Amino acid sequence: MLDSNSLAEHQRHLTLIRPKYYTYNQIDQTQLNPLLPSTNPTMETGFFSSSILTQDELKKIAAYKAVDQHVESGMILGLGSGSTVKHAVDRIGELLQLGKLHNIIGITTSQNTHQQALSLGIPLSDLDVHPVLDLAIDGADEVDPHLNLVKGRCGSLLREKMVEGACKKFVVIVDESKLVDHLGGSGMAMPVEVVPFCWKFTAKMLQDLFRESGCVAKLKCEEESGEAFVTDNGNYIVDLYFKKDIGDLRAASEAVLRLAGVVEHGMFLDMATTVIVARELGITVKHK
Numbered sequence: 001m002l003d004s005n006s007l008a009e010h011q012r013h014l015t016l017i018r019p020k021y022y023t024y025n026q027i028d029q030t031q032l033n034p035l036l037p038s039t040n041p042t043m044e045t046g047f048f049s050s051s052i053l054t055q056d057e058l059k060k061i062a063a064y065k066a067v068d069q070h071v072e073s074g075m076i077l078g079l080g081s082g083s084t085v086k087h088a089v090d091r092i093g094e095l096l097q098l099g100k101l102h103n104i105i106g107i108t109t110s111q112n113t114h115q116q117a118l119s120l121g122i123p124l125s126d127l128d129v130h131p132v133l134d135l136a137i138d139g140a141d142e143v144d145p146h147l148n149l150v151k152g153r154c155g156s157l158l159r160e161k162m163v164e165g166a167c168k169k170f171v172v173i174v175d176e177s178k179l180v181d182h183l184g185g186s187g188m189a190m191p192v193e194v195v196p197f198c199w200k201f202t203a204k205m206l207q208d209l210f211r212e213s214g215c216v217a218k219l220k221c222e223e224e225s226g227e228a229f230v231t232d233n234g235n236y237i238v239d240l241y242f243k244k245d246i247g248d249l250r251a252a253s254e255a256v257l258r259l260a261g262v263v264e265h266g267m268f269l270d271m272a273t274t275v276i277v278a279r280e281l282g283i284t285v286k287h288k
Helices: 004-017 024-028 055-070 083-097 111-119 157-164 199-209 249-257
Strands: 042-047 076-079 105-108 133-138 167-175 190-194 216-219 236-241 262-265 274-279 282-287
Touching: 055 083, 055 133, 055 167, 055 274, 055 282, 076 083, 083 111, 083 133, 083 167, 105 111, 105 157, 133 157, 157 167, 157 190, 157 262, 190 199, 199 216, 199 236, 199 249, 249 262
Parallel strands: 076 105, 076 133, 133 167, 167 274
Antiparallel strands: 042 282, 190 236, 190 262, 216 236, 274 282
């Protein structure tokens, strides 16, 4: 049994360790780990005072860090797609409203992000007007040790690659579940955007191309209706699932793009300059 003094101390301890949301300003006060070995890509890290955070909270932490450390007034920004980037766009809108950012112009990679940015008062343009961007911020579905990425499971890979290929710096924000030993290593989809015309033929060609890796090609469909998912560009997505490492990524990329019917694939090779990883115990930042 606990006496009254012990009970009070026990309750105070529970209050101290109770999970809570961490803003970026709180994260910025954490100390870097002086024992972390130097690696290539270079890394830095910081720790949270609580290990009980949801995946969405981890995404929000990484997104806020990306915006607060990398976005400056006067920038032309590429705004990516997906649940993680939604937090980053929210943060940019907040800082604009507070007057802490000025003269920001966004170029979006999906209709969803476009609508979100408009609702937050973020001025928008496109690559025709601004062919060179200062910075792009986006999430990723997989990140390998060399900062190569799989992106586009939400279906926006073509526009993402166009926008992020035009930026001077590309900051990627993920939680640790997205880290893999090699691309395709999560066992989840490697998306390929294809034209609707004879998509089954194209899917078979893709599957045959990676036969040695145990590839299975499946059409991406809407969860509720079961109808084919249609991208913002009016195309289909064929998802590739691998049982083994696909090997030389450059060779794989070139082979996919040579297939008639393929528009673009979800391998983003040597494009990311910084990857911010939110882990349960802290943030790791990897630089190219």
